[in-house]
Amino acid sequence: MIEFDRVGVRYEDAVAPVLAGVSLRIDEGELCLVIGQTGSGKSTLLGAINGLVPHFTGGTLAGRVLVDGRDTAACPPRELADVVGLVGQDPLAGFVTDTVEEELAYTMEQLAIAPAAMRARCEETLDLLGIADLRHRALLTLSGGQQQRVAIGAALTAHPRVLVLDEPTSALDPTSAEDVLAAITRLVHDLGITVVLAEHRLERVLPYADTIVYLPGDGTAVAGEPAAIMGVAGVVPPVVELGKLAGWEPLPLSVRDARRRAPELRRRLPGQPLAADGRSASGTSRPAAAPAPLLRAHGVVVRYGPLVAVRAVGLALHRGEITALMGRNGSGKSSLLWAIQGSGRRDAGSVSAGPDGADPARLSPAAARRVVGLVPQTPADLLYLDTVRAELAQADRDARAGEPGSADSGSPPGAPGSPPGSAAGILDAIAPGIARDAHPRDLSAGQQLALVLAIQLAAAPAVIALDEPTRGLDYQAKAALTGILAKLAAQGHAIVVATHDVEFATRTCDRVVVMAEGEIVTDDAAATVLTASPTFAPQVAKILAPLPYLTVAQVAAALDSAEPGSRR
Amino acid sequence: MSQGTGSAGQDIGRAPPGRRPVRLPRALHPVAWWCWAIGLATAASRTSNPLLLVLILAVLGLVVALRRSAAPWARGYRFYLLMALVVIAIRVGFSVVFTTGASARDHILLTLPVVPMPSWYSGVRIGGPVSAEAVLSAAADGARLACLLCCIGAANTLANPKRALRVLPGALYELGVAVTVALSVAPQLVESVGRVRRARRLRGAAGPKSGGPKSGGPKSGRHRFGLLRGVAIPVLHDALDRSLRLAAAMDARGYGRTGTATAASRRLTAACLLAGLAGLCLGGYELLDPTVPPAVGVGGFTAGTALAVAGLVLGGRRVSRSRYRPDPWRWPEWVVAASGLACAVVLWANVGYDPAALNPAFYPLHWPSLPVLPAVAILVTAVAAVAAPPVPVPAASAAPGTRPAQAALEPAAGVSQ
Numbered sequence: 001m002i003e004f005d006r007v008g009v010r011y012e013d014a015v016a017p018v019l020a021g022v023s024l025r026i027d028e029g030e031l032c033l034v035i036g037q038t039g040s041g042k043s044t045l046l047g048a049i050n051g052l053v054p055h056f057t058g059g060t061l062a063g064r065v066l067v068d069g070r071d072t073a074a075c076p077p078r079e080l081a082d083v084v085g086l087v088g089q090d091p092l093a094g095f096v097t098d099t100v101e102e103e104l105a106y107t108m109e110q111l112a113i114a115p116a117a118m119r120a121r122c123e124e125t126l127d128l129l130g131i132a133d134l135r136h137r138a139l140l141t142l143s144g145g146q147q148q149r150v151a152i153g154a155a156l157t158a159h160p161r162v163l164v165l166d167e168p169t170s171a172l173d174p175t176s177a178e179d180v181l182a183a184i185t186r187l188v189h190d191l192g193i194t195v196v197l198a199e200h201r202l203e204r205v206l207p208y209a210d211t212i213v214y215l216p217g218d219g220t221a222v223a224g225e226p227a228a229i230m231g232v233a234g235v236v237p238p239v240v241e242l243g244k245l246a247g248w249e250p251l252p253l254s255v256r257d258a259r260r261r262a263p264e265l266r267r268r269l270p271g272q273p274l275a276a277d278g279r280s281a282s283g284t285s286r287p288a289a290a291p292a293p294l295l296r297a298h299g300v301v302v303r304y305g306p307l308v309a310v311r312a313v314g315l316a317l318h319r320g321e322i323t324a325l326m327g328r329n330g331s332g333k334s335s336l337l338w339a340i341q342g343s344g345r346r347d348a349g350s351v352s353a354g355p356d357g358a359d360p361a362r363l364s365p366a367a368a369r370r371v372v373g374l375v376p377q378t379p380a381d382l383l384y385l386d387t388v389r390a391e392l393a394q395a396d397r398d399a400r401a402g403e404p405g406s407a408d409s410g411s412p413p414g415a416p417g418s419p420p421g422s423a424a425g426i427l428d429a430i431a432p433g434i435a436r437d438a439h440p441r442d443l444s445a446g447q448q449l450a451l452v453l454a455i456q457l458a459a460a461p462a463v464i465a466l467d468e469p470t471r472g473l474d475y476q477a478k479a480a481l482t483g484i485l486a487k488l489a490a491q492g493h494a495i496v497v498a499t500h501d502v503e504f505a506t507r508t509c510d511r512v513v514v515m516a517e518g519e520i521v522t523d524d525a526a527a528t529v530l531t532a533s534p535t536f537a538p539q540v541a542k543i544l545a546p547l548p549y550l551t552v553a554q555v556a557a558a559l560d561s562a563e564p565g566s567r568r
Numbered sequence: 569m570s571q572g573t574g575s576a577g578q579d580i581g582r583a584p585p586g587r588r589p590v591r592l593p594r595a596l597h598p599v600a601w602w603c604w605a606i607g608l609a610t611a612a613s614r615t616s617n618p619l620l621l622v623l624i625l626a627v628l629g630l631v632v633a634l635r636r637s638a639a640p641w642a643r644g645y646r647f648y649l650l651m652a653l654v655v656i657a658i659r660v661g662f663s664v665v666f667t668t669g670a671s672a673r674d675h676i677l678l679t680l681p682v683v684p685m686p687s688w689y690s691g692v693r694i695g696g697p698v699s700a701e702a703v704l705s706a707a708a709d710g711a712r713l714a715c716l717l718c719c720i721g722a723a724n725t726l727a728n729p730k731r732a733l734r735v736l737p738g739a740l741y742e743l744g745v746a747v748t749v750a751l752s753v754a755p756q757l758v759e760s761v762g763r764v765r766r767a768r769r770l771r772g773a774a775g776p777k778s779g780g781p782k783s784g785g786p787k788s789g790r791h792r793f794g795l796l797r798g799v800a801i802p803v804l805h806d807a808l809d810r811s812l813r814l815a816a817a818m819d820a821r822g823y824g825r826t827g828t829a830t831a832a833s834r835r836l837t838a839a840c841l842l843a844g845l846a847g848l849c850l851g852g853y854e855l856l857d858p859t860v861p862p863a864v865g866v867g868g869f870t871a872g873t874a875l876a877v878a879g880l881v882l883g884g885r886r887v888s889r890s891r892y893r894p895d896p897w898r899w900p901e902w903v904v905a906a907s908g909l910a911c912a913v914v915l916w917a918n919v920g921y922d923p924a925a926l927n928p929a930f931y932p933l934h935w936p937s938l939p940v941l942p943a944v945a946i947l948v949t950a951v952a953a954v955a956a957p958p959v960p961v962p963a964a965s966a967a968p969g970t971r972p973a974q975a976a977l978e979p980a981a982g983v984s985q
Contacts, residue, residue, distance in 0.1 A: 056816050081822030093810045094817030096745065098730075098752045105892030110822035112888040119893065140755060158822070343769040366772035374770050381767035384801040398772045441805055459772065 001068060001162060001194045002026040002049055008062035008219075009044050009053055018044045020219035022063075026196060028161070031188045031208055033226070034198040035235050036215030038444045038474050042198040045215065046166050049196060050084035051077040068161055082111050085155030087165045089472075091147040092139070100142075100150050101126075101135045107158040118157075125153045128190075129183050143329070145176025149183055156187070162194045163187065170200055170472045173329045174500045181205055200474050203237035203503075203539060206230075207254040227251045235475050238503060238539040241552045245559070258543045265555075266547055270562055273554040293318045294494040295340060295372065295463045296357075300349035302335040302518075309335040311518035312349065317463055317494040322485055324505040324526065325498040327515035333498040334377065336515070337465045341374040354462045366401045373461030377468045379452035380441065388427075388443070388451060389436040395423035395455040423458035430454060430484045446477030453484070463494045470501045482508045506530055506538040506550045526550075593960040595637070598727035599735055600901035604952055605723035607908025611915040611946060612715035615926040616708040619938045620946060621715050627950045628722045635952070636725050637959040648721025652714030659710030660703055667696040674699035675933055705930045731895060737880045741889065745823075749814065757807060764802045773798055825888065833882065840879030847872025903955040907948050914945035 004024045010017040018041040026032045034042050047053035051072040054061045065072040068083045077086075085107075088094050097103045104125055108118045126132040129149045139147060148168055155163060165184065169177035181201075185208045188195050199205050212229040214222045222229060227250040230240045239258050243251040246265045252258035293316040302310040310332040317323060325333045338344025340351050342360030351359050354371040363371065376382070385391045427434060431450035434443065440451060449469055456464070470478055478501070485508055489495055499505055505512060505526065512529040514522040522529055531541050531548050541550050549555050612624050636642040664680070676697045683694040730751075733744040773795070818824075851869025854860040915926065925939035 050820055052816055052820060056819055077816075077819045078822045078825045081820065081825070084820070086817070086820040088813060088817060090813065092756070093813035095752065096814070096818055096821070096823075097748060102892065107821045109890055109892055110825060112890045115890060115892065115894060118890065122892070140752070154821070338766075341770070343766060365769045369770060369772045376763075376767050376770060378763065378767075380805075381764045381802050382771050384798050395771075401772060441809075455771065 001028045001030075002196070003066040004048070004063070004221075005066070006063040007048060007065055009041075009048060009059055010062075011057070011059040017219050018059075019048075019221070022219075022221040024213060024221060024223040026194060026211065028194055029188075029192040030210040031185075031195045031197065031205075032211045032213060033202075033205055033209040034196060034213045034215070035202065035229075035233060037217055037235060037476055038446065040215040040217040041219065042215060043166055045213070045221065046086075046164050046196060046198055048072065049162065049164050050080050050086050051075055052086070078110075081107060081160075082158055083160055084162045084164060085158060085160035087148070087151050087155050087163070087168050089167045090171050091144070091151035094151060095139050095147075098139055099135075100131065100137055100139060103139060103150055103154050104157050107154060111158055113158075121157045121159070125157050128156070128186075129153045143176060144172045145179040148172060148176065148180045152180070152183060152187075156193075160193070162196065165195065165197045165199075167198050167200060167472075169204075174502075175328060177201060178204070200472070202235065203239060206237060206240075207256075209253075226253055237475075238552055239543065242540055242543060242555065245552060245556055255539055255542050258539075262543050266544060268562065269544070269547060269549070269555065269558050271547065273549050274557050274561060294355075295351065295353040297340050297351045298349055300336065300339050300351065301347045302332070302339050302345050303347050304345070308518055310339060313515075313518070313520055315340070315513065315520070317496055319492050319494055320489050321511060322489050322495045322497065322509045323511045323513055324509035325496055325513050325515065326500065326502075326505060327521075331515040332518040333515055334467050335518075337374060337467050337496065337498055340463075341372045341465060342368040343374070366398070369456065370399075370459045370461055372463040372465060373456035373459060374465045375449070375452050375456055375467065375469060377471070379448050382452050382455065383440040383448070386439060387436065388434055388438050388440055389424075391440055391451065391455065392423040392427060392436075392458075395458045398455075399423070399458040399460070423454050426457045427451060427454035430457075430487070431480065444477070445472040446474075446480065449473070449477075449481070450484070457488075461493070463496070464488060466495070466497045468498055468500070470499055470504050478504050479507075502530065502536065503538050506541075507553075591957050593958040595728065595731070595895065595960060596635070596726070596904060596956045597735075597895040597897050597901045598729075598732035600897070600904045600956075601727035602723050602732065603905035604908030604949065605719045605726075607905075607910070607912040608722075608946075608949055609716050609719035610912035611942070612712060612719060614915040615942070616705075616712050617926055617928055617936050617939070618708050618711060619936055620926070620942055621708070621711045623943060623946045624715050625718060627946060628718050630950055631953040631956075632722050632725055635956045635959060637728075638961070639728065641729055642725050645721055645725040648718055648725075651721075652717050655714045655717065656707060656710035659713070660706050663702050663706035664698050665694060667693055667698060668702060673932060674701050676700075677703065701930045701933055704933070708930070734891065735895070737883075740880070753807075753810070756810070757803065760803050760806045761799065764799050764806075767802075768795075768798050771798075837879055837882040840875050840882060842879075844872050844874070844876030844879050847875055900955045900957055904952040907951050907955075911945040911949050915942050 002025070004022050007019055007022045008017050009019040022045070034045060036042050044053050044057075047057060048061065048065050049067060049072070051065075053059065055072075055076045061073060067080060070080065070083065072080065077084075095103055096106050101122060104122045105118055108121065113121075123132075126135055129152060131146065131149055131153060134142060134146060134150070139150065142150065152163075152165070152168070168184070169180050172180065181204050184195060184197065185205075187193050188208065197205065206226060209226045211223060212226050212233075214229050214233045216222065216234065222232065230236055230251045230253065231244070236244075239255055240251050240253070243258060243261075246261070248258075248261050252261060295315075295317040297313065297315045299312045299314060300310055301308070301312055313332075313336060315336070325336070327333055335344060339346040339349075340353070340360070342351070342363065343365065346361060351361065353360055358367075358371060360368040360371050383391055385394060424436075427450065430453065431447060434447050434451065440448065443451065453464075453466075469481060473481065482504070485495055485497070489510075497505075497509065509526045512522070512524065512526045513520055514529065522532075527548060527550060530537055530550060531545070534542060534545065537545070538550055540552055540555065541548075544555070549558070608624055608628065612621060615621065632645050636645065667680075674697075677700050679697045680695040682696050685692060685694065730748060733747055736744045847868055849872070851865055851867075851872045854865030854868050855862070857865070914920075918926075921939040921941045925937050926942065928936040
């Protein structure tokens with residue numbers, strides 16, 4: 001169906017080609033998963049399938065890409081629209097019309113399909129993706145998952161032979177992501193359509209993949225059976241990592257596979273993970289329950305008109321502790337973070353933060369950010385200068401503007417350990433190697449996050465809040481973020497992270513607070529909360545239950561101490 | 569009559585039992601509504617007879633009340649009415665303030681103090697006696713403009729503006745797409761401005777309430793520039809990113825497929841359109857210029873129109889595209905459009921009634937007479953209220969329980985502050 005013959009892609013001003021000598025073949029009816037780190041050329045590979053590369057993006061294409069027998073070098077994307085359907089990351093950005101039904105019909109209108117056939121196909125597609133009840137809705141009012149399903153439907157109505165999806169779930173919360181992935185797997189099984197999918201959430205799609213194309217990042221591509229590729233790939237989900245550690249062959253791809261092999265591993269493991277090992281081994285491994293919390297909130301209420309987003313919530317954040325704020329979309333996580341930072345709405349309740357116990361909402365913005373620093377959901381909103389260097393310099397100026405000496409209303413001295421000042425120094429410490437001359441918008445999602453974090457840290461806030469920092473990050477970037485946050489906690493900051501990502505929370509956080517309908521439902525040590533229910537557990541916990549292990553690192557440490565020298 | 573395929577409505581039989589229940593609810597073709605409204609507007613522009621204008625307003629009100637849908641774009645008629653009142657008020661206000669002088673026979677309502685103007689500015693008089701005649705003729709004049717406004721408003725209320733765009737000829741399809749995209753992007757832009765303004769506070773940028781002690785008076789200009797930069801640049805970046813992604817998505821979805829057109833046919837189309845437009849301009853100029861014989865002007869105008877239409881038809885033929893659920897054109901459309909056009913023709917023709925009755929003078933003050941034929945023509949347009957099929961009710965108005973997932977919940981405080 002799709003054939004890459006020694007394909008190379010090189011962009012105008014790039015030092016190295018993005019793809020070089022890639023030859024691979026994707027057969028009809030396959031679900032092909034494209035994996036690789038951010039910046040390894042996933043999007044370029046996908047774009048080459050429907051001709052967006054090089055017709056739309058520019059750059060030079062070497063070799064030949066054949067899709068259904070057509071050479072993409074000769075066909076611009078619009079002429080391939082009847083063969084290849086493309087779904088991007090942000091569904092909203094790709095919508096041309098404004099209601100669901102018209103959006104579904106758009107591609108067909110371009111292809112000049114007869115009105116009667118169009119009507120029939122629209123109805124079929126509405127049912128296939130379970131969006132029939134949305135048909136007259138305006139696209140803007142849909143949730144992210146619904147929008148993405150409409151986008152997939154809009155590509156499907158043209159009856160393409162190939163469906164290309166470029167990280168369709170990276171901008172979605174897990175529930176919506178599950179809806180979308182369920183829809184995709186159903187397409188593969190029911191329609192036998194060829195699907196090429198780039199995806200960060202490997203653990204969800206891995207069991208369904210027929211082939212995997214792995215891009216190591218040097219321009220080459222390795223294609224093959226999932227289990228074989230997982231053995232060499234640098235990006236793997238925890239289940240594969242555990243499989244590698246335990247030496248299982250072939251590697252398990254789903255929790256179910258792994259669970260069937262697990263009894264043997266469980267016998268080798270001690271009953272309790274080592275307390276000294278991970279941060280989250282038991283929740284008491286560090287002097288977390290410090291007597292003086294850095295932030296105390298009482299009875300915080302946030303309402304938007306008739307809607308109560310946060311319902312009389314009390315929360316205490318402690319020095320040196322990383323707290324995860326979890327809960328489904330719309331449970332009030334963001335509203336709570338913005339309320340305790342002082343910039344967002346707060347209709348009732350009190351917040352006292354920092355060593356002085358000041359209320360951030362009463363301070364000037366410059367002083368408030370020296371008490372609580374917030375990294376919002378779309379960090380790029382904070383960036384407005386041309387280069388990273390200029391942003392860092394501006395951050396230093398901003399940080400000085402709120403200094404106590406400048407007669408600002410009682411702003412407290414910064415957090416312990418990190419003197420206010422050089423944002424550049426902080427950036428180098430948390431994410432070395434970001435070019436100073438780069439445009440902030442050209443950075444990857446992970447680098448942007450690091451830059452904004454450095455800017456916020458330059459003001460040396462006592463409390464750091466991050467709103468959904470893991471959106472769009474790959475495994476490496478998430479691991480890096482975990483390291484950064486651990487370092488900051490060790491320096492004495494109190495950290496709160498709103499996240500949906502169970503695996504990330506497991507590795508990063510000491511304490512988990514679960515919110516639902518604006519109220520706090522659970523507030524306990526991470527290990528306790530995350531092992532309490534099988535649906536809310538990380539993969540390792542699911543595989544090794546009833547043993548209370550959460551991360552592969554814990555298992556590795558336990559194996560090392562139980563049978564020294566047995567590994568490798 | 570309307571058999572499923574074309575009609576937008578699914579529910580049958582909202583018609584009262586007395587009438588035959590064959591008329592399924594559906595949306596009338598937007599072009600029919602526009603023909604009707606433009607016909608009425610043409611009629612309104614021909615007359616300043618308050619009786620006729622009131623008749624037109626009454627017809628508009630009746631049809632809008634009976635045949636508008638529940639969609640958001642159909643709720644705007646009252647704003648047009650409000651605007652119409654404002655227009656009349658301004659017109660009357662001007663006639664009161666800038667008086668034109670009154671003769672002895674005029675009925676003086678009140679006398680305003682005269683503002684003395686310098687001699688070089690004596691063309692304008694402010695203040696002085698205000699006559700009932702002047703106020704009335706100003707009101708009638710304003711009412712004509714107000715009526716025009718209401719006609720356009722009614723068309724906008726009755727015909728879905730987006731469906732109206734869809735009937736553009738194939739060659740102008742791109743224009744329609746541009747408008748649709750702009751309409752759907754605007755709310756996203758507003759949302760992104762709100763988000764960035766909130767984010768700025770996080771960076772310690774002085775929010776709307778305080779500038780901080782350092783940014784004192786002299787710096788405020790620079791401060792404002794900083795604010796502009798801090799908000800405008802991220803928003804513009806966002807907008808540009810989004811439009812690039814939209815362009816890529818549209819390309820991938822087949823927008824702008826060339827179909828079967830050859831290079832020669834494309835050149836022919838372009839030549840026809842250009843020559844046609846040039847002909848239209850020249851023809852229009854010649855028509856207006858009294859020194860050019862009218863035959864030349866009319867000839868140029870007609871030739872230009874013909875060329876332009878040929879270009880549009882040719883251009884439309886080269887795009888291969890189809891329409892999803894096109895609006896049908898059946899007898900109700902004919903009736904509605906014809907009634908509007910007939911009304912326009914009657915008021916233009918000046919035949920069968922006294923043309924002076926269309927623009928009665930208010931000097932001396934007297935009750936204007938009602939010309940019968942124009943009045944009947946206007947009343948006939950009210951047939952649209954009956955001829956147009958009933959409006960479809962959205963099936964299972966799905967929205968109320970489900971809420972717009974994120975938009976409502978993300979802290980919207982920055983916007984409201």
